[in-house]
Amino acid sequence: MSGILRNALKAVCSIYIPVRSPLKSAKWWQQNFGLEYAVPYNEAEAQVILKLSDGQWMHLVETEGPIENQFPNKAGYEMFRLTFEVRQIEVLYDHLKTTDIQIGRLEDRGSCGINFVFYDLDGNKYDVNECVNVHRTPEEVDKVKVHLFDQIK
Template sequence: MTELSKDGWKNAMRAVCSVYVPVKNPLDSAAWWQRHFGLEWAMPYPPGGEHAILKLAEGQWLHLVETEGDFHSQFRDKLGYEMFRFTFEVREIEHIYDRLRTGGVNVQELQDRGSCGINFVFYDPDGNKFDVNEVVQAHRSPEEAAAVLNYLFAPANG
């Protein structure tokens, strides 16, 4: 049971159910997300439609909204870092990272953010910036977590 706050309200926000991403071509973008992440259609794409709707593994919807002109979904923080709008939670981040890199996706280097997990940033074909995260210590055995960290961050044996 959720406790009430001081003013008698409880947290009514349960989850994010939909995310809207600006794209130039919804069908092309949907095909890219399906190819690289295995997303499935949440709703059939209507002929002449203005956005494609894909479904994430836990049921949230990713709306790929046709947009004209210059756009992107990121913004700069106070220190000037270009932020992403949201982070995808994943499992088996090492396989996803390898697949995206070898698949020609624009990805940045992996980061070990300690108790926050392992992250990397990628860009979709329209230049939208996204973050990916797995807290391996929470989702894997200690031995598996150590093996993943070693695989991803140990210097290559030359």
């Protein structure tokens, strides 16, 4: 290749999640997030492939080894490997509060948006984000923040 590569990596098309039971995990993702199968389940592959709304594939890969999807940052905070982008974060947050899913506290990260974390059946930690200032009017942002953060007070 000649020249300097610039932004050669376009997007993440697949993510791989370690799980104990791909079918049980797939059911959990379907029930709680509405994900659908990308391809039919193939038992020989020991994984389920689900599709996110924008088309990326999430592979739920069976493992017998340790599941260590998190890692500590320099300050010791347990980091997640993925942040899911969502729309209507308040709808998802309200829904997840009615389930037995472990969810973290809401955070207003300013220009980065509103976030919270959750854990799957196998203890994998995920972050959820909506850049509300980008996707909503200032009036809508105010309503969302009142809805989400006034519940906490």
